[in-house]
Amino acid sequence: MTEEYLERGYLTLEDLKEKVELPSEERLQSKHPVAVPECPQRIPCTPCKEICPVNAIKMDNPNDIPVVNYDKCIGCSLCVQICPGLAFFMIQYKGDKARVTMPHELLPIPKRGDEVILLNRKGEEVGKGKVVLVIPREKSVGDTPVITVEMPKELAWEVRAIKVVV
């Protein structure tokens, strides 16, 4: 198993496919978004598993990596809100668009409808997207604002952060 991601500090899509099985095309197109953990390393951490209301996250030992049962997942985003490593994301396909839900702990917090710059896992600008949902800090169970951004479908597995232009 390749551990190069520990030298780089980010996962490539190939790493992700190898370490975390991705949801099926069909699941991604269903009416609920699906949570995907980008948490490939064994660390002692369990809040995602503890908060999941439908027990969709499997983790036998606190040091195990979380494995999401994508069929059970209802796309509620609680894991995205609580994850201390900010490593949970949600993906949903809508026609030729995709919606990616991610934590955002920087100022400014964008508003619904704002156009934002999309960043990939190494912080490169890869396009623009539109904010479709904002869960503010005070409504987040994990004290972390969570935003959902609509973008071209082909960027769904690349974009993991945003830059708000003021």
Added chain:
Amino acid sequence: MRLEEHPVIDFTKRRGKKVTIYFEGKPIEAYEGEPIAEALHAAGIRVLNYSTEKQRPRGLFCAIGKCSSCLMVVNGIPNTRTCITLVEDGMRVERQRGSQPLPRDYKAPQWKEAEKHYGDIVIIGGGPAGLMAGIKAAEKGAKVLLIDEQPILGGQLVKQTHKFFGKREQFAGVRGIKIAEILADEAKKNGVEIHLETSAIGIFDNNGEKLVVAVEKNKKLHEFHGKAVVVATGAMEKMIPFENNDLPGVYGAGAIQTLMNTYGIEPGKRVLIVGAGNVGVILAYQLKQAGVNVVAIVEAMPRIGAYFVHAAKVRRLGIPIYTRHTILRAEGDGKVERAVVAQIDENWQPIPGTEKVYDVDVIALAVGLRPSIELLHQAGAQITYARELSGYVVRHDERMETTVRGLFVAGDSSGIEEATTAMLEGKIAGLSAALLVGKAPLQVYDEIKKAQKDLEEFRSGPFGKHILEGLKKVMIND
């Protein structure tokens, strides 16, 4: 420069009344509740003293009262640790030049004037380990006296804006600053007697009982009497050798967190971070949250030492991490203006031609911590070296008792680990101390066992492996 907006912390609520201090005669605006060195930094003053031998300018380094890099003359008194001494209206502050004498008319505090306090357990250190020890012992009915040299309870948690790992019952998913508040409230609710701005200077045996001698605000002597002592004095930052590593602007990672997250002061405009362990990458993220530019993180090891998820957080914000790179030197006239880094080969030698120069005003050292064991050492506890625990540590048993009967240890002072394990160790030490002083029923063993099991579980992954290796060298087996 002060920070006004922050995604996690509301500084306007934290700042006290405006006061004026006089730096070398010049009035400086400060806020009540903030230490002198921090207030000076906000006013753009970074040089705090000049070294004895070569009169080199020196500034902050640890900002938690441990390193002596911030000594100044305050109201005529030299050697004042300005990073933990709070401002007072009208205070006179001067740069110290080498060693300076006390004023002629200075009256040293007298032993016979020491204020005496009596309890069952004395706890030194009000961070996650000490607070948890205090809460647990007080819950069982022990009278607990807790002293800490900082002006605020919570230890290093007070500057951690990120959420902690572990299980939710261990505060996983809660920000450090919030955990500090919860623990401090809990300690007060349980009747723990708290003495802040009070530094323990010695632990003595007093006819089979314990005596902790301490100094409050550099002037008032105190005696704390009890039957058991828990030492939870944390750790201090390591330094690495490189040219100009004493230039003002070369700060310990924790000092930067203190400036920006505890007191809302901008540490600088552009920062280079040395070290990609958890502290280094978390610092990068926190700087970004405070709106400060991080130019890069350099790491001498071939791999990032931090939890991957912490590293991924900063990478996706565009902060580069260069492994197998080190800092060669700091440059600047009286303050950091540039940092020169280079790639290193297998023998840790810089590779010629790979130098990169960054224009930065702060160089953050996140190169590890070492346990603060001075008081344990002085009290006669057996010390041993454990590389895995980051230095010299005290030997202890499963109940966190050292080789000195009634002297307990918890948290980073027993080996560098995490706040989560510090709290678990604090729980064990507090309960065990309560048992020893006859304040807890035997059933408390079940609680101790649960905490021991939680520790074992927490350490069962790859990150806990080296801790367990270190503990093998340290543990006293009954």
